[in-house]
Amino acid sequence: MSANIQSVSTPRSGENSWWYLLKIVTGVLLVVLLGIHLVVNHFIGQHGLLTYADIVAYYQNPIIPIMEICFLAVVVLHSLTGLRGILLDLKPSRTILQVIDTFMIIVGVAAVTYGTWLILTIKSRG
Amino acid sequence: MSEKWNITLKVSRQKQGEAPHFDEYKIEVNPDEYVLDAVERVWAFIDRTVCFRHACHHSTCGACGMRVNDVEKLTCITYIRDVTHDGGTIKVEPLRNFPVVSDLAVDMGSLYRRLESVGARSVLPVPEAEIERSPSSWSADDGQYIRLADCIECGLCISACPAATTSKDYLGPAVLAGAQANGLKRNPELMNLVDSEDGVWRCHSAFECTAVCPSFVDPARRIMDLRTQIFKERVGSLFRKA
Amino acid sequence: MDTQHNRPSPSRFWNWFNPVGRQTSGWAFMLQRVTALGLTFYLFLHLIILGQLAYGPQGYDSFIKLVSSPIFIASELLVVAAAFLHGLNGIRIILTTFGISVTRQKQLFYALMVLALIIITVFGIRMFTV
Amino acid sequence: MSKPSVVIVGAGFTGVATAHDLALRGFDVTVIERGDLCNGTSGRTHGLLHCGGRYAVKDQESAIECIDENMILRKIVPQVIEPNGGLFIAIDEGDLQYGETFIAGCEACHIPLEELTPKEALRLEPNINPNVLTAFLVPDGTFDPLRLALSFAASAKANGAKFRTYTEAKSLIMDGKGAVSGVKALERTTNQMVELRADIVVNATGAWAGEIAEMAGATVPIKPTPGVMVVYDQRFVQRAINRLNKPGDGDIVLPQRRMVVVGTTSFEIDDLDYVPVIEEQVELMLERGSELVPGLRNAKVRGKYTATRPLIGAGEGRSAARTFKCYDHKETDNVDGLVTITGGKATTLRAMAEKTADVVCEKLGVRAACVTKDTSLLSYRQYYNMPN
Numbered sequence: 001m002s003a004n005i006q007s008v009s010t011p012r013s014g015e016n017s018w019w020y021l022l023k024i025v026t027g028v029l030l031v032v033l034l035g036i037h038l039v040v041n042h043f044i045g046q047h048g049l050l051t052y053a054d055i056v057a058y059y060q061n062p063i064i065p066i067m068e069i070c071f072l073a074v075v076v077l078h079s080l081t082g083l084r085g086i087l088l089d090l091k092p093s094r095t096i097l098q099v100i101d102t103f104m105i106i107v108g109v110a111a112v113t114y115g116t117w118l119i120l121t122i123k124s125r126g
Numbered sequence: 127m128s129e130k131w132n133i134t135l136k137v138s139r140q141k142q143g144e145a146p147h148f149d150e151y152k153i154e155v156n157p158d159e160y161v162l163d164a165v166e167r168v169w170a171f172i173d174r175t176v177c178f179r180h181a182c183h184h185s186t187c188g189a190c191g192m193r194v195n196d197v198e199k200l201t202c203i204t205y206i207r208d209v210t211h212d213g214g215t216i217k218v219e220p221l222r223n224f225p226v227v228s229d230l231a232v233d234m235g236s237l238y239r240r241l242e243s244v245g246a247r248s249v250l251p252v253p254e255a256e257i258e259r260s261p262s263s264w265s266a267d268d269g270q271y272i273r274l275a276d277c278i279e280c281g282l283c284i285s286a287c288p289a290a291t292t293s294k295d296y297l298g299p300a301v302l303a304g305a306q307a308n309g310l311k312r313n314p315e316l317m318n319l320v321d322s323e324d325g326v327w328r329c330h331s332a333f334e335c336t337a338v339c340p341s342f343v344d345p346a347r348r349i350m351d352l353r354t355q356i357f358k359e360r361v362g363s364l365f366r367k368a
Numbered sequence: 369m370d371t372q373h374n375r376p377s378p379s380r381f382w383n384w385f386n387p388v389g390r391q392t393s394g395w396a397f398m399l400q401r402v403t404a405l406g407l408t409f410y411l412f413l414h415l416i417i418l419g420q421l422a423y424g425p426q427g428y429d430s431f432i433k434l435v436s437s438p439i440f441i442a443s444e445l446l447v448v449a450a451a452f453l454h455g456l457n458g459i460r461i462i463l464t465t466f467g468i469s470v471t472r473q474k475q476l477f478y479a480l481m482v483l484a485l486i487i488i489t490v491f492g493i494r495m496f497t498v
Numbered sequence: 499m500s501k502p503s504v505v506i507v508g509a510g511f512t513g514v515a516t517a518h519d520l521a522l523r524g525f526d527v528t529v530i531e532r533g534d535l536c537n538g539t540s541g542r543t544h545g546l547l548h549c550g551g552r553y554a555v556k557d558q559e560s561a562i563e564c565i566d567e568n569m570i571l572r573k574i575v576p577q578v579i580e581p582n583g584g585l586f587i588a589i590d591e592g593d594l595q596y597g598e599t600f601i602a603g604c605e606a607c608h609i610p611l612e613e614l615t616p617k618e619a620l621r622l623e624p625n626i627n628p629n630v631l632t633a634f635l636v637p638d639g640t641f642d643p644l645r646l647a648l649s650f651a652a653s654a655k656a657n658g659a660k661f662r663t664y665t666e667a668k669s670l671i672m673d674g675k676g677a678v679s680g681v682k683a684l685e686r687t688t689n690q691m692v693e694l695r696a697d698i699v700v701n702a703t704g705a706w707a708g709e710i711a712e713m714a715g716a717t718v719p720i721k722p723t724p725g726v727m728v729v730y731d732q733r734f735v736q737r738a739i740n741r742l743n744k745p746g747d748g749d750i751v752l753p754q755r756r757m758v759v760v761g762t763t764s765f766e767i768d769d770l771d772y773v774p775v776i777e778e779q780v781e782l783m784l785e786r787g788s789e790l791v792p793g794l795r796n797a798k799v800r801g802k803y804t805a806t807r808p809l810i811g812a813g814e815g816r817s818a819a820r821t822f823k824c825y826d827h828k829e830t831d832n833v834d835g836l837v838t839i840t841g842g843k844a845t846t847l848r849a850m851a852e853k854t855a856d857v858v859c860e861k862l863g864v865r866a867a868c869v870t871k872d873t874s875l876l877s878y879r880q881y882y883n884m885p886n
Binding site: 193195196197222232290291292296333346347351353354 | 374375384394461467470
């Protein structure tokens with residue numbers, strides 16, 4: 001039977017099982033982390049975390065900045081790999097895919113760096 | 127005596143080099159005839175220029191797939207009664223994601239080529255056909271029998287799939303289902319083909335393929351099964367190396 | 369041969385969001401894709417806006433005051449809703465990827481959407497009443 | 499020296515098989531078809547790969563053709579065939595009596611037979627009528643009509659044949675000396691007329707053969723005879739189940755993919771292009787079919803359709819011979835350049851093509867032997883893999 005199989009042009013591995021696994025692992029983590037994030041921001045105290053003072057106080061617990069940085073990294077990974085998946089549906093050329101990948105890496109690193117800086121800044125205001 | 131309905135058949139028309147448009151035909155039909163019969167009536171009695179693909183008229187050849195009122199149907203087994211009413215309209219268009227040859231006829235070449243590339247079997251041993259709803263009693267030695275595969279290569283799934291609409295190289299549901307039925311274990315070389323950008327990961331779980339499949343193939347289930355198999359193999363190979 | 373209009377093409381991306389003739393899981397796909405794009409957009413907007421925190425309490429609190437109007441709360445609820453719809457439907461996609469509940473994925477979708485609606489309602493009540 | 503050229507009108511079974519044969523023999527072949535492949539009778543055949551048993555008593559010429567061709571097709575195109583055999587079963591005394599002549603007929607036509615006890619038959623096919631009185635195992639089979647044609651067409655294409663589908667023959671080009679020298683056809687995809695010149699035009703339009711022949715003032719004694727078929731949504735049997743009696747209505751139940759096809763009837767019509775399904779005959783199929791496979795009564799109808807047999811000659815319906823004929827119209831009507839092939843059955847398509855190609859070769863003085871018996875056909879999917 002396998003003799004029947006003709007060689008077709010080798011498919012581009014723009015996506016494979018590892019990319020997809022990354023997407024679903026971050027997805028599962030997000031369901032948990034985003035759930036916590038939303039509950040915290042809306043259900044803590046009387047009004048949720050609304051004022052500057054509330055937020056700074058919240059970040060004094062050492063677990064919180066760690067968790068938020070992880071959350072940030074995971075959410076950025078998930079959104080960028082997801083967005084990449086959608087763009088792959090448009091069948092970009094090799095060159096454009098390289099541009100997309102570069103752009104994604106820059107945006108991802110920048111977002112996580114910026115977010116981490118912000119979280120640490122807020123924590124330091126306490 | 128059989129019932130008579132007067133319906134309007136709104137047929138997508140396109141000759142080569144022209145832009146597509148609709149022509150409307152008022153015809154008298156028996157509601158227990160099929161949509162394909164209505165199209166054939168138009169060709170036979172009203173407009174000989176209408177082009178459409180058809181052959182077996184009983185859902186074994188897969189030639190007569192069309193979009194009927196925006197849903198992919200195998201028109202030879204779609205009752206007129208089920209898609210309109212007396213005095214109503216049926217809109218008939220060619221399948222999406224295939225080049226139009228003319229009017230309702232599309233070029234299925236890409237699908238057939240891809241099916242060939244994954245070695246999709248056209249005949250297979252009867253027990254491998256995965257019949258969930260098997261006839262009441264089968265003989266013990268059915269294993270020796272050969273039958274034609276379920277997939278009739280009609281292309282409805284390719285037309286209904288939202289991912290296939292933008293990605294010209296996506297193998298598509300029928301092809302991935304063919305690869306699954308053929309078996310990754312038996313054909314390890316299929317692994318790299320389906321574990322790729324144009325393979326199972328292009329599927330976004332819309333399950334439209336299974337919803338429109340007229341022939342019990344359930345491509346979505348088979349794509350999911352391929353994914354599971356791929357994960358097992360890829361993750362397993364990590365441990366084997368270690 | 370002028371048959372381009374019916375071939376797969378990136379320019380036909382609007383078909384992703386065309387609900388005509390599609391069924392439950394097809395709508396689920398559209399929902400997933402719309403919320404994905406919306407949430408990605410919001411994520412980066414959110415990060416930029418939170419930059420306000422770095423400027424100290426005055427700037428941030430006056431900004432919060434501005435976004436406490438019902439219109440802003442409603443749009444925030446929209447984001448919360450999108451997050452839960454996307455997340456819970458995502459669970460269905462993950463389960464089916466591993467062969468779980470594939471034949472019952474429609475029922476699973478309905479169940480998860482009911483759950484999402486309940487959670488969204490709870491959030492809505494909380495957000496509009498405090 | 500350029501190749502001798504042939505235009506074949508009609509891409510049904512005979513058309514594609516003739517294209518394959520002639521292409522192998524070195525002809526420049528062009529096939530025109532007003533629709534896509536197999537859109538007429540060929541597509542709508544019930545798909546029984548006959549062992550010949552059905553004709554072994556009254557029409558032994560056809561029966562021998564069937565068994566020979568059956569064996570050849572199994573060998574050259576297994577990719578479209580369910581080769582599971584068939585049963586002829588007796589339900590009543592009349593059937594039992596027919597059994598004697600049936601055995602003699604099959605022997606005369608070298609159709610291999612194995613008589614089974616009712617118990618053995620029911621073990622092989624548990625879903626047939628439990629009151630079966632006796633049964634004969636025969637080498638029937640089932641095929642997919644479109645894919646059978648595509649396999650021949652793919653192989654023809656590989657040898658250089660061109661297929662112009664959606665191209666309808668409108669008139670024959672005459673050379674002024676009473677001979678046909680080509681076809682004027684309407685390209686339906688563009689609505690433009692084309693002229694195709696050829697040394698010989700082969701009229702392979704089956705039930706429509708009379709219409710094409712008439713364009714050259716020739717005649718073919720063709721009697722289009724439709725029959726109704728009904729398809730049910732369960733595969734009750736693995737083998738073709740035939741009634742052990744002389745051919746009649748609804749006496750074959752045939753497995754195909756997940757379905758069974760029950761056929762057929764026999765009636766006459768005027769308009770060939772649209773033959774509606776007659777509801778009374780659908781009822782009859784259920785009634786007669788369920789005598790063979792009682793489970794049909796609880797199954798769902800999946801489809802119903804008619805196909806129009808191209809019967810030759812004066813016989814009435816079922817009594818007409820099912821063999822094929824190839825007419826050199828030079829001999830029959832003094833019209834040179836036109837050959838008609840019609841009659842026959844799906845099972846005998848290759849033999850029909852061989853005969854036709856022989857006639858064409860003789861007319862053009864080409865010496866080339868037929869090799870289709872031993873030429874395995876390409877995958878039907880290759881038809882779409884090759885440019886026209």
